[in-house]
């Protein structure tokens with residue numbers, strides 16, 4: 614049996630593939646350089662994977678925000694952890710349903726075998742624990758990824774999917790004038 618290793622203080626990922634035949638983790642040297650590769654083709658709208666085996670935890674580089682509350686962050690506990698961010702993503706992480714059994718990763722572009730699977734992190738994250746300089750290389754790259762809090766409504770609206778809890782937080786921010794460190798358009 615494969616040894617389970619702890620990838621971060623909060624996330625637990627086994628060495629064994631969590632989605633054999635569907636997802637492959639390309640483990641690369643360097644910090645946070647690994648990535649998730651699709652072993653199957655997907656069409657826009659196809660469910661790539663359901664979010665299963667989640668555990669609630671503190672906000673971390675590895676967690677996914679699933680609501681507006683401070684305690685609404687989950688660890689994926691699977692190879693989905695290795696999905697990188699892209700400013701022009703090919704999948705979305707949809708945690709909008711009130712029934713968490715419906716939470717899933719869905720293709721929003723054609724995905725070919727061998728493609729990296731990437732989602733737009735601010736579509737789930739409001740204010741990220743570990744901001745980074747984006748290397749996605751997309752034409753519309755935002756360069757620094759810190760979370761939706763730092764993006765205008767217009768910038769978010771250009772992306773094809775943003776989770777309901779993020780829109781709620783944008784609404785709150787824009788209505789109250791609180792929390793508005795929006796810099797000029799990126």
Ligand SMILES: C[S@@+](CC[C@H](N)C(=O)[O-])C[C@H]1O[C@@H](n2cnc3c(N)ncnc32)[C@H](O)[C@@H]1O
Nearest residue numbers: 645646647674675695697698743745747748749
């Ligand atoms: C949940 S991890 C994703 C998997 C990660 N690449 C790894 O090897 O563990 C999130 C971290 O990956 C890195 N990352 C993800 N997308 C990136 C991107 N587009 N550009 C640069 N770094 C990225 C950042 O360090 C980020 O905090």
